[in-house]
Amino acid sequence: MKPTEIDIExxxxxxxxxxxxxxxxxxxxxxTKAIPRLGxxxxxxxxxxxxVRGTRFFNGVPAACxxxxxxxxxTFDQDLxxxxxxLLGQECKAxxxxxxxxxxxxxQRGPLGGRGFESFSEDPVLSGTLAASYCEGVSSENIIATPKHLVCNDQEHERVAVNSIVTDRALREIYLLPFQIALGRARPGALMTSYNKVNGTHASEDPRLLRDIVRQEWKYEGLIVSDWFxxxxxxxALNAGLDLEMPGMSHFRGPSLIHAITSNKVKEHTIDERVRSVLRMVNLASRSNIPEMAPEVQRNLPATSALLRRAASESVVLLKNEGNILPLNPSKKTLVLGPNANxxxxxxxxxxxLPAYYTTTPLQGIRAKTTSPDLVSFTQGVYGHKELPLLGEQLCTAEDGRVGYTFxxxxxxxxxNPARVAVDTLHMTSSSAFLMDYMHPQVKSDVYYVTMDGxxxxxxxxxxxxxxxxxGTGLLYVDGKLVVDNKTHQRQGTSFFGIGTPEERGSIHLTAGQKYAVHVDYGTAPTSNLKVKNxxxxxxxxxxxxxARRIEPAQAVEEAVRxxxxxxxxxxxxxxxxLNSDWESEGFDRPHMDLPAGSDELVHRVLAARPDAVVVxxxxxxxxxxxxxxxxxxLQAWYGGNEAGNGxxxxxxxxxxPAAKLPLTFPVTLAQxxxxxxxxSEGGRVLYGEDVYVGYRYYDAVGVQPLFRFGHGLSYTSFASSGLSLAVQDTPKVTDASLSPSVTVKNTGERAGAEVLQVYVAPPPTTALRRPIRELKxxxxxxxxxxxESRTVHLPPISLALATSYWDENRDAWLSEAGAYTLHxxxxxxxxxxxxxxVVESSRWWTGLHGNVATKAVNGVNGHA
Structure with missing residues (x-):
């Protein structure tokens, strides 16, 4: 694509x-559609x-994860x-x-959301601010970022049908605010709608959401695209403001739309507005200088690995370190155990x-750190998988002995047709084959058949x-013996975004060193016996x-404890x-908060035998x-990408x-x-009954101590803050007012380390309605x-309008209420x-992305939040 913008009109x-x-x-x-005759x-x-996975779920080109x-x-780190x-922008170009x-x-309203790991935080300011930095980084490479999913797409259960019932106040203060911040600061070129309904209307066809709020109130001019299907x-959807339906081929924007236009249900000037949005997106895309239908390549560079390792390590949260057990000594003998170690x-x-360029395990990372790999030993303890580990990389091809199998x-x-002939033959290593984007000129429909041999x-x-x-349907054979039948009788599961079965298993005794032929016969989804809805x-x-080899959990735990x-x-x-991708995934929510079976017993018993054991x-x-x-x-270590083990x-x-802090509250139990x-979803709806009291706002309000609070995280050193000062600044054209805090931070410990400062604002005691005790701003x-070392730190300016306001449902506007606020x-x-x-001296209502509030700072004190 040449970097030449088209004349839209x-x-x-x-x-x-x-x-x-x-x-x-x-x-x-x-x-998207090209119109070559018009450039x-x-x-x-x-x-x-x-x-950046590219265009292929199926057998895709590896990428940086x-x-x-x-x-x-x-990380609480906007620069990182x-x-x-x-980096993602550069990966997009590849x-x-x-x-x-x-x-x-x-x-994350709660801990069970299947896609909870995909979002930044339970807090809207942390989410929106980091999203803005993310979008700015992507845009710096002339790539279009797309914040998603607008809005309240916070569960997977019946996600395309569920009606999210939420008050206007919670919608504004919690769920829309991350989008408001990201769009206001970074102006990304695209925005994606969610699957669900919001207060009775699907988000992708909600005129109040798309037209009134996003377009008119927030003045957003970028593309609005649907989530896939x-x-x-x-x-x-057209009249509400949805510009682009994805993916193709279209369900709604072919002859049906032509008919809607001719019957005057959609005006042609409305179509023109949607086309303008698409063409503006095309012009933005042209700045990347990426040609149409470009080949997909890898860019696995040392600089990429270094940045990913930094991100992995700087995201690890130190939750406890009694007696300064950590850091470990690289010269000492170390035992590594547990289901996530190897x-x-x-x-x-x-x-x-996505398929990563490479991956690292904790065991590999620990071995690489010690003065000799021989100092490190491993024992399994228990398994932690929900589904058996992928078999593909444990196989080799019969033809040439390469790692993988023949597809x-x-x-x-x-x-x-017993004499059938394959129309396509591929060498593959991953034995998870999602066929969403598989194409071959001789495959004319969704009904086809696959064999896998290794x-x-x-x-x-x-x-x-x-x-x-x-x-679909499938049979698995080992040396000609049927070991797994997932065809004759099938059960509904959550695999492949909810359309597939659970894993069906079978077992067979095998001898070390002997070669066994593994063969799978598979028929695609239309051959399935299941009837899937919602x-x-x-x-x-x-x-x-x-x-995987079957282990006896009791014996394995005994060995680990010994x-x-x-x-x-x-x-x-x-x-x-x-956990792993078996347990946390798009397509289903977690049924509970617990670790896989056997993990808690393993930790209990190891800690009883070895109280100084480190748990990751x-x-x-x-x-x-x-x-x-x-x-x-x-330690809380998350899913750390390519460099997870090294981090x-x-x-x-x-x-x-470590300097990282929890972006989520960890409750003691699910019920908390x-x-x-x-x-x-219950009866097709979910009630957001906690209202604005999401995450730490709830625990603060009811005085309940969670297991680990939002913002918690320790260091190997210690810090002290002092000398807080506040300055009120007016921005040019008086479009907003801001508060600029500065504070002196001193490292009072014995190790060099980074610090994270969190700024909370507490509302006036005279507030007209109940508000959270404090909110991150x-x-x-x-x-x-x-x-x-000491350093005076000037924190980023804080919009006083956003820092002091709540959503007034009676006025359908933000209200910055007069009174004395406390900044911590x-x-x-x-x-x-x-x-x-x-002090905010007078109350003021406002709408849009920002507000203008008169303030003054008074009586600075040191104290406790």
């Missing part, structure tokens, strides 16, 4: 009605938010997020993508997943389990093959537990930790001094969280301070808080 004047309609939907999964090119989109967004939220956004579908900025109407838990599931595609079933050579003798998950069907289905207790053999013990948790959202009071050293090791051994009684990461700057460590009061 000239093009619009020459477009036929059919061409206008064609521009308003995609032509396939990832591309309008096709634009490519690609999934984010934590990487960033830590998940909750991990990025934990901006750099990662720039994948030929003009538009990146990210960041995700939905709010998230368009549900012809005239309603696997690369690098990303969650669903549209955020063959047929247009007929084996029963219909050789498995076990390293240990024993009973092996094999698993087969399908959206889920989006993403194409012709998919197949997943897993396998080794951990042996202080003569091991000086240090690290237990790695958590990897998850995208909170998990229950019934053993937390017994753990002396505890964990960097913190364990002190090469990186504020959404407990109002989560999941700004934050800043202070670069590394040497031991004893919270640092690392107990009681490390400085506070000062400022």
């Amino acid at each position: 000239a093009v619009l004047a020459q477009l036929s009605l059919d061409e206008k309609v064609a521009l308003l939907s995609g032509i396939d999964g990832w591309h 309008v090119p096709s634009v490519r989109m690609s999934d984010g938010p934590n990487g 960033l830590p998940c967004e909750t991990a990025l939220g934990a 997020i901006r750099q990662l956004g720039q 994948k030929g993508a003009h538009v990146l579908l990210g960041p995700t900025i939905n709010i 998230g368009t549900y109407s012809v005239s309603e 696997i690369a838990t690098y990303c969650g599931g669903g549209s955020a997943s 063959r595609v047929y247009t007929e079933s084996k029963e219909a 050789t498995f050579t076990p390293t240990e003798t024993g009973e092996y389990e094999f698993g087969l998950t399908v959206a 889920v989006v069907s993403f194409g012709p289905g998919g197949v997943r093959v897993g396998g 080794l951990a207790a042996d202080t003569s053999a091991f000086d240090q013990v690290v237990v790695c537990i958590g 948790v990897q998850s995208g959202t909170p998990v229950t930790m019934p053993w937390a009071s017994n753990a002396k050293a505890l 964990i090791a960097d913190v364990l051994f002190g090469d990186v001094n 969280n504020p959404s407990y009684l109002n989560y999941r 700004a934050f800043h990461k202070v670069p590394v301070l040497a031991p004893g 700057v919270v640092g690392t460590g107990a009681d490390n808080v400085v506070s000062q009061t400022f």
Whole structure:
């Protein structure tokens, strides 16, 4: 695509009605319509938010995988997020993508959301501010960022049908605010709507949301695009303001739209407005200088690895460190154990997943840190997978011995034609094949058949389990013996975005060193026996093959405890537990907060035998930790991307001094969280009963102590803040007023380290209605301070309008209420808080992205938040 902008009005004047309609939907999964005669090119989109997958779910080109967004939220670091956004822009160029579908900025109402790991935080200011930095980074490479999903797409259960019932106040103060901040600060070129209804109307056809708020109030001029298959109407969506339906081929914007126009249900001037938005997006995309239908390549560079490692390590939160057990000593003998130790838990599931350039496990990272790899030993303990580990990379091809297997595609079933001939043959390594974007010229429909063939050579003798998950039908054979039948009788599951089965398993005894032929016969989704409703069907289905040696959990735990207790053999013990993409994924919500079966028992018993064992948790959202009071050293490590294992090791051994803070509240139990009684769809609706009291706002209001509070995170050093001062500043043209805090930060410990400052504002005691006790309004990461070093830190200016306002439903406007507010700057460590009061002298209502509030600062004090 040449960096030449088209004349939008000239093009619009020459477009036929059919061409206008064609521009308003995609032509396939990832591309918009080109009009060559008028110089309008096709634009490519690609999934984010934590990487750029390109145009292929199926057998895609490897890419850089960033830590998940909750991990990025934990950094509280706008500069780092901006750099990662720039990296994503560069990755887009490698994948030929003009538009990146990210960041995700939905709010985690509670801990069970299947896509909770995809969003930054439970707090709208942290989410919106980091989203703005992310978009700025992406835009710096002339790539279009797409914040998503507008709005209240906070659960997966019946996500395309559920009606999210939420008060206007909560909608504005919690759920729309991240979008308001991101759009106001970064002006990204695109915005994606959500699947769900909001107060009775699907978001993609809600005129109050798209026209009144986004277009008129926020003055947003970028593209508004549907989530994939998230368009549900012809005239309603067009009239409300949805510019682009994705993916193609269109369900609603072909002959049906022409008919709506001719019957006057949609005015042609409305079509023209939608086309203008698409053409503006095309002009923005042209600045990237990415050609149409560009080839997809890898750009696995040392600089990329270094940035990803920094992001992984700086996202790790130190939750506990009693007795300064951490950091570990690289010269001492170390035992590593647990279900997440020897696997690369690098990303969650669903549209955020992608094949990474490479991955690192915690065990690999720890071994690389020690003075000799021989100092590190490993034992499994228990498994933590929901589905058996992918088998593909454990196989080799019979033809040439390459790692992987042979994937063959047929247009007929084996029963219909025993002499059938494959129309396509591929070599693959991943044994999870989602066929949404598989194409071949001889495959004319969604009904086709696949075989997968590879050789498995076990390293240990024993009973092996094999698993087969399908959206379709499948049979798995080992040396000609049927081991798994997922065809004759099928159960509804949550795989492949909700259209597939659960994993069906079978077992067989295998001998170490012997070669076994593994063969899978698979038929695509239309061959399935299941009847699926209230889920989006993403194409012709998919197949997943897993396998692992069966272990006896009780014996494995006994062995782990025996080794951990042996202080003569091991000086240090690290237990790695958590979730993975089996448990946290688009398409389904978690049924509970618990770790996989056996994990809690393993940790309980290891800590009883070895109280100084370090526990490392990897998850995208909170998990229950019934053993937390017994753990002396505890890390929350998230899904850390390509460099997850190295990032964990960097913190364990002190090469990186942790500064990260929790972007989510970790409740003690599921029942403690504020959404407990109002989560999941019931009768087609979900009531946001906690109103504005989401996350820490709820715990503060009711005086309940969670397991770990929002914003919690320790360091290997200590800090003290003092000398808080406030300055009120008017911006040019008096469009807004801002408060600029400055504070002195001192490293009072013995190690160099970075600090994170969190700025909260408490409302006046005379407020007219109940408000949260305090709300995050700004934050800043202070670069590394040497031991004893002090630095005066000027925090980013805070909009007084946003810092002091609540949504007044009676006036349908923001209200900055007169009164005395208290600003708290919270640092690392107990009681490390400085506070000062400022006064809003008169109440004022406002709308839009900003407000103008008269203020003055008074009587600065030090105190506790």
